[in-house]
Amino acid sequence: MSEVVRKYIPLLITFIVGVIAVLDFYTTVPAIRGTFTVLKNWGIVVTAFALGVGAVNLFRVHGKRIAERGELWPLSGWLLFMLIVFVVVGLSTGKFDASWQYKWIYNAIMLPLGATMYSSLCFYMAMGAYKVLRIRNIDSLFLFLTAIFVVFGNTPIFPAAFPGFFYTREWIFKTIISGAYRGIRIGVGIGAVVLGIRTILGLERGYLGRA
Amino acid sequence: MVSTDVGVWIAAFFTIVATSYAFRDNIFFRFAEYTFIGAAAGHAIVMGAKNVVLYGWTHIVGGEPSYWIPIILGILIYTRYHPQYYWIYRYPIAFLVGIGVGISIRGAIHADFVKQIAATAKPLIATTPLGTLNNIIVFVGTITALTHFIFTYEGIHRGAAGWIPRIGRWMMLAAFGGAFGNTIMTRFSMYQGRIIFLLRDWLGIIH
Numbered sequence: 533m534s535e536v537v538r539k540y541i542p543l544l545i546t547f548i549v550g551v552i553a554v555l556d557f558y559t560t561v562p563a564i565r566g567t568f569t570v571l572k573n574w575g576i577v578v579t580a581f582a583l584g585v586g587a588v589n590l591f592r593v594h595g596k597r598i599a600e601r602g603e604l605w606p607l608s609g610w611l612l613f614m615l616i617v618f619v620v621v622g623l624s625t626g627k628f629d630a631s632w633q634y635k636w637i638y639n640a641i642m643l644p645l646g647a648t649m650y651s652s653l654c655f656y657m658a659m660g661a662y663k664v665l666r667i668r669n670i671d672s673l674f675l676f677l678t679a680i681f682v683v684f685g686n687t688p689i690f691p692a693a694f695p696g697f698f699y700t701r702e703w704i705f706k707t708i709i710s711g712a713y714r715g716i717r718i719g720v721g722i723g724a725v726v727l728g729i730r731t732i733l734g735l736e737r738g739y740l741g742r743a
Numbered sequence: 744m745v746s747t748d749v750g751v752w753i754a755a756f757f758t759i760v761a762t763s764y765a766f767r768d769n770i771f772f773r774f775a776e777y778t779f780i781g782a783a784a785g786h787a788i789v790m791g792a793k794n795v796v797l798y799g800w801t802h803i804v805g806g807e808p809s810y811w812i813p814i815i816l817g818i819l820i821y822t823r824y825h826p827q828y829y830w831i832y833r834y835p836i837a838f839l840v841g842i843g844v845g846i847s848i849r850g851a852i853h854a855d856f857v858k859q860i861a862a863t864a865k866p867l868i869a870t871t872p873l874g875t876l877n878n879i880i881v882f883v884g885t886i887t888a889l890t891h892f893i894f895t896y897e898g899i900h901r902g903a904a905g906w907i908p909r910i911g912r913w914m915m916l917a918a919f920g921g922a923f924g925n926t927i928m929t930r931f932s933m934y935q936g937r938i939i940f941l942l943r944d945w946l947g948i949i950h
Contacts, residue, residue, distance in 0.1 A: 538830045542837035549838055553845020557853070574813035575842040577799040578835050580791035581817025587784050588821070607773055611781035618785025628793040629786075640750035641757060642786055645779040648761035648937050654930035655765045661927060665920075674913045675920035682924030704921045707877045711884020712918035714859050715911065718885070719892040721855025728848035731840065739840045740833050741823075 543734040550732040587615065614641075678704050744947040755945040758937050859885075884918075887911030 549571060555561075556568035594608035602608075618637065625631035629638065665676045684690040685701025730736045746752065757778070760771040795814070802810040816835040823832035863885045867878045891911035893899050900908050942948045 538833070542833040545834065545837040546841040546844070549841025550845040550848070553842055554848050556845075557849035570809070571842060573798045573802070574810070574816070575839060576794050577810070577813035578817045578820070578839055580794040580799075581814075581820050582835070582839065583787045583791040585820060585823070587788055588824070590780070590784055604773065604777075607777040610774070611777040614778050614781030615785040615788075618782055619788050622785070622789030623792060628789055628796075634789070636750055637782075638786070640753040641778060642782045644754040644757045644937070644940070645761055645775055645782065647933065648758045649775075649779060651930050651933035651937060652762050652765055654927060654934050657923075657927045657930060661923070664923070671913065671916050674917040675923075678917045678920035679924035682921045683928055686925065686928035703877075704917075707880040708884060708914060709918040709921045711881035712888045712911075712914040714863055714881070714885040715888025715891075716915065716918075717855045718859050718889055721851040721859070724847055724851035724855065728844045728851070731844045732848075739836055741829075741836075 539737075539740065542740060543737070547732055547734065550728070554732075590615065618642075678708060746945050746947065751945050755941055758941060762937075883910065884914040888915050891915065 552564060552568050552571060555564050559565075591612065594612055597603075597608045598605045598612075618634075621631070621634050621637055622628050625633060628634070661679070665672070665679055667673050667676050681697065681700045681704055685697040685704075691698035691701075727736065731739075746755075757775055760775040761779075763769055763775075764772040795817070799810050799814055803814075816838060819831050820835045821832070822828050822830075825831075863882060865878065867875060867882060869875045869878055887907055888911040890899055891908040893908070898904065939949070943950065
């Protein structure tokens, strides 16, 4: 009994929900389409609750560090303070991210930090390019050639001086990248379908966690 | 003219300290990093709460009591912290996995499989010689790249047919090089946006 409740009912839930999601795409039966629309909304709500697990984990990890006066514990306190500030400002007005107060802290803190951290990776990628793009064999020659043409083709000065760079870059995207990525996507698609079917059938059970 | 907006000053401060890691790891960058993690987690919770109200509570108030089910399922996720009843969290996770897998299967079949094959299965001969050459390269690239991923028959990678996956590997490396170059340039142009913010919105040097 406990095995059924602990293991097999969750597997059955995955099976039923997964099959309805797939059938919704391939059938026009109103009952299935209506059911999937409801299930999709349910999924958004459950996912929203799942986001809270991340916050709970942050409180557990950083709360422990603060309590033990671990390394950089004042920053852990600051992290939790920022989390609370965003939550309080977002929820107290009842408008979530639409209030001017929330927009203000979002534009002053979240936006510049997110954009800068994401974009400043360009420095590391440029340094990595120096190592990656050294021509050691014919394989790295192909990597080097297209990377150089795309980089030069993306700058304003090279295509202005030599229009060929721009057209070569376009040609690389239209033929080489398009062709190779198409093969990769078909392979990835087959893999995703196989993994999905195995999960729906209960052959992949990793998501159930510890036994 | 230098901005008098406190929000712009805070944004400029975080832009500069987030960049400082390019020189070396430092306490100011750590401060920015911890701020970002806290803010991102808080933002995720706010957006989650918004979704609960929008996709759950609104329906309940509108006379659809079935929407209590996802709210109960959502609360059950937190049983994972209970030493005895941790297994209950499998119910909401199983539900989410079912939805995710179902959507990914149909997406994969349609976008990654059917559409890609349909796009490849076109006449090779175009109106211009260059168009024909391009079609042949795309076709060869697709087929050879696909053969590179055949692992169930080793013979395809050795012997007389070994050149087919080898060409596929070269095509993929060339594609990775192009994608890598494009990513670098995209990030650089994004970083230019931050520099423009500092020079225009904060310092008022450029207009």
